[in-house]
Amino acid sequence: MSRALLTVDRVSMTFGGLRALDDVSFSVGTGEIVGLIGPNGAGKTTLFNVVSGYCRPTSGRVRLDGKDVTGKRPFDLARLGIGRTFQIVKPFAGLTVLENVTVACLLHHPRRRHARQKAWEILEFTGLADRAHRPASGLTLAGRKRLEIAKALSLTPRLLLLDEVVAGLNPTEADRTIELILDIHRSGVSILIVEHIMRVIMNISDRVVVLNYGAKIAEGPPREVAQDPTVIEAYLGEAAA
Amino acid sequence: MQRSRALWAGIAAGVFAVIPLLTRDTFALRVVTEAMMWIGLAVAWDVLGGYTGYLNFGHGAFFGLGAYTTAVLMMRGHWPFALALVAGGVTAGAAAVVAGLPTLRLKGAYFAIATWALSRAVQQLALVLEFTGGPDGMRLPPFLNPMFFYYLMWALVTAIFVVLWILLERSAFGLKLQAIREDEEGAMALGLRPTAIKVQAFVLSTVPAGILGGVYAYWITFIDPASVLGDLVTDQSVVMAVFGGLGTLVGPAVGAVLIYAFKTFFWAYLSEYQVLYLIILGTVIALSVVFLPDGLIGLMARRRIKEPAEPEPADEDSQGLREVAP
Numbered sequence: 001m002s003r004a005l006l007t008v009d010r011v012s013m014t015f016g017g018l019r020a021l022d023d024v025s026f027s028v029g030t031g032e033i034v035g036l037i038g039p040n041g042a043g044k045t046t047l048f049n050v051v052s053g054y055c056r057p058t059s060g061r062v063r064l065d066g067k068d069v070t071g072k073r074p075f076d077l078a079r080l081g082i083g084r085t086f087q088i089v090k091p092f093a094g095l096t097v098l099e100n101v102t103v104a105c106l107l108h109h110p111r112r113r114h115a116r117q118k119a120w121e122i123l124e125f126t127g128l129a130d131r132a133h134r135p136a137s138g139l140t141l142a143g144r145k146r147l148e149i150a151k152a153l154s155l156t157p158r159l160l161l162l163d164e165v166v167a168g169l170n171p172t173e174a175d176r177t178i179e180l181i182l183d184i185h186r187s188g189v190s191i192l193i194v195e196h197i198m199r200v201i202m203n204i205s206d207r208v209v210v211l212n213y214g215a216k217i218a219e220g221p222p223r224e225v226a227q228d229p230t231v232i233e234a235y236l237g238e239a240a241a
Numbered sequence: 242m243q244r245s246r247a248l249w250a251g252i253a254a255g256v257f258a259v260i261p262l263l264t265r266d267t268f269a270l271r272v273v274t275e276a277m278m279w280i281g282l283a284v285a286w287d288v289l290g291g292y293t294g295y296l297n298f299g300h301g302a303f304f305g306l307g308a309y310t311t312a313v314l315m316m317r318g319h320w321p322f323a324l325a326l327v328a329g330g331v332t333a334g335a336a337a338v339v340a341g342l343p344t345l346r347l348k349g350a351y352f353a354i355a356t357w358a359l360s361r362a363v364q365q366l367a368l369v370l371e372f373t374g375g376p377d378g379m380r381l382p383p384f385l386n387p388m389f390f391y392y393l394m395w396a397l398v399t400a401i402f403v404v405l406w407i408l409l410e411r412s413a414f415g416l417k418l419q420a421i422r423e424d425e426e427g428a429m430a431l432g433l434r435p436t437a438i439k440v441q442a443f444v445l446s447t448v449p450a451g452i453l454g455g456v457y458a459y460w461i462t463f464i465d466p467a468s469v470l471g472d473l474v475t476d477q478s479v480v481m482a483v484f485g486g487l488g489t490l491v492g493p494a495v496g497a498v499l500i501y502a503f504k505t506f507f508w509a510y511l512s513e514y515q516v517l518y519l520i521i522l523g524t525v526i527a528l529s530v531v532f533l534p535d536g537l538i539g540l541m542a543r544r545r546i547k548e549p550a551e552p553e554p555a556d557e558d559s560q561g562l563r564e565v566a567p
Contacts, residue, residue: 052430078432090427092420103420107432112413151431 004063005030005190006051006159011060013046013214020046021057022214028159033181033191035205035222037198039234042211044194045087048161051192052084053077064159078107083157085148087164087194091136098123098132100147104154119154126150126180142173146180153184160184162193166200178204202226210234246491247406253494254399261391270387274394274460276501281398281453282474283481283493284405288446290479291488292409292418293439295345299356300450301474302363303333307451308458308469312379313372315459322384326455333451334444341443346436348425357475364470378465381458390460397456401449406490408445418442419488477501480522484529486536495537 004027013021021043028034036044049055051062053074061070064080072080092100101122105115123129126146131139136147145165152160162181166174178200185191185204195201201208202222210218210225212234218225225231260273282304289295307329314325344355367373409415417438420428425435458464477500485496500522507518533539 054426054429073434074426074429075432075434078430084430086427086430090424090430092423092427094423095416095419099416099419103416103428103433104431106413106417110413112411112416115413155432 003030004028005032005065006192007061007063007066008047008051009061009063011047011050011057011062013043013050013055014058019214021050023060024211024214024216025060026209026216026219028190028192030158030190031185031188032206033185033193033204035201035208036192036194036211037196037201037208038211041213043214044211045163046214047211048084048163048192048194052082052161078155078157081155081158082161083152083155083159084161085145085152085163085165089141089144089148091139091144091147093135093137095136096133097128097136097139097143097147100136101128101150101154104151107155122150122154125183126153127176142169142177145169146177149177149180149184153189157189160189160191162191162195164194164196167196174200198226246489250402250406250491250494254395254402257395261388267387270391272505274387274391276498276505277394277398278453278457279477279481279497279501280494281394281401281449282478283485283497284398284402284490285446285449285453286478287482287487287490287493288405288409289439289442290446290482291490291493292415292422293442294422295439295443296353296479297356297443297446298353298475298479299340299358299360299363300447300478301470301472301476302356302360303336303447303450304454304457304474305360305363305367305464305466305470306336307333307454308464309367309373309379309454310451311455312381312458312464315381316379317372322459326452326459329455330448330452333454334448337443337447338440341440342436345439345443360470360472360475364466367466367470374465376466378463378468379458381462381464383462384459390456393456394460397449397452401452402490402494405445405449409490414438414441480526484526484536486538489536489538492536492538499537 006028008024008026011021011024012019024047036047038044046055050057053072053076056071061068063069064082069077069080092103095103098116098119101119102112102115105118105122106112109115109118120129120132123132126149128143128146128150131143136144139147149162149165166177169177174197181191181193181204193201193205205222207220208222208225209216210231217234218228218231257273257277261270264270282300286297286300289297310329310332311325314320314328315322320328340356340359344352368376373379409418417428417433420431421433421435421438428435454469457469481496481500482493483496484500485494486492504518507515511517529536
């Protein structure tokens with residue numbers, strides 16, 4: 001594994017009495033795709049919120065490229081190179097698709113005209129150019145998930161956090177999104193991806209981290225993790241293991 | 242569509258510029274001067290109310306702060322009008338920073354309540370302080386030149402409109418504001434600092450109000466807590482912006498002209514039915530909120546709706562569902 005880009009170091013997160021994350025440690029190396037899986041409520045989205053600055057962890061540290069970024073706000077992390085998508089998509093509904101992406105491009109291209117040019121490139125790359133002038137609210141679910149990726153990508157991130165960008169799409173749409181993710185990866189972006197669809201995770205991840213009840217229960221190459229009795233038990237119950 | 246709106250705004254500015262060449266009637270000039278002031282106030286209110294969704298129910302406080310700052314500096318400090326006017330705008334903007342930093346982090350009704358409370362507090366302050374003249378108000382040196390005030394108002398309101406138009410419709414700032422209005426959390430992920438941007442918008446909205454307040458004070462030559470710090474300025478600005486169409490700048494300008502014309506008509510020709518004015522106005526507002534949520538401008542152009550002309554192209558291929566190799 002190459003040098004760690006993201007290091008999650010003994011992160012815990014409690015909400016009242018609920019321990020949403022329990023002493024979780026792992027890292028994402030430069031150029032890696034790491035899959036994050038686990039049953040519903042395992043803490044995947046909470047972990048995303050911690051890494052992208054939406055939640056400050058109760059304890060533990062988050063490091064980006066060796067630098068401690070624990071507790072930094074989302075807009076600072078965006079500047080430092082973390083791009084994320086939201087499981088519950090967040091399009092700016094009243095704006096057009098082009099305007100949505102232009103807003104994201106403003107981070108590195110402060111002039112609106114330049115940001116707009118850059119946004120067109122992103123729309124071409126993500127296959128949304130034909131819908132550029134439509135309102136974001138009028139996109140299909142697949143389109144809105146694609147728009148999430150396009151916006152995160154506009155930040156020219158070093159690390160991209162993808163939260164269920166494939167779930168809910170039909171197989172063809174899913175295929176295209178997977179191709180897009182691989183294209184992004186080839187352009188040099190490291191990726192941490194949460195996904196329920198095992199086929200996706202198993203195909204594209206270099207490594208997989210498994211969470212259950214907030215704790216990491218397994219980590220390793222996809223094939224090994226899939227054979228791991230603890231993982232099978234977590235997903236299917238004790239009898240299956 | 243935006244281009245045609247800018248064109249219409251330019252034509253309107255041209256029409257306002259030549260009105261004094263057509264009539265020397267003092268009453269008419271005075272009415273049009275005040276109409277232009279309301280355009281400025283409604284358009285400025287729209288910056289925050291329309292583009293960010295934060296309802297400022299203390300717009301009048303910033304107008305009044307500008308009026309009082311100008312008056313106090315001219316009368317007690319013997320400042321020239323132009324400098325005192327600038328100070329009025331600066332005071333209003335500074336007050337917005339102080340009021341906005343804690344309150345613009347809040348969502349929902351809290352900002353509206355806080356700004357309303359601020360306006361009451363500022364009014365009480367003007368009532369009890371010595372140097373503001375308390376309930377007696379302040380009298381300014383009369384400068385009875387209707388043409389001066391007409392063209393000063395014209396120039397200021399035109400400048401306010403042009404600056405706001407460029408910042409909100411042409412520059413990055415307006416896009417950021419709209420993104421924050423649509424989804425603040427999503428905007429943060431893209432590197433936007435919502436509170437800082439909203440405070441900037443608040444300043445952009447209140448500085449014009451302060452400047453217009455300063456002009457009003459010198460023009461009318463008398464201000465007191467009831468006239469410049471009462472509810473009227475806020476209420477009318479809000480109603481004009483909502484009726485005209487929020488978040489469009491042009492809409493509030495149109496709303497300002499129509500509502501002010503309606504009000505003046507009542508005041509001039511139907512003064513014995515004065516009581517009906519507020520009833521009719523209230524009914525019109527209630528109906529427009531229900532039936533014209535995008536305001537009058539929404540009837541003419543559908544900018545915020547932007548319905549697709551044809552159905553969304555499907556994302557899937559026509560060959561149908563092919564399963565991926567595992």
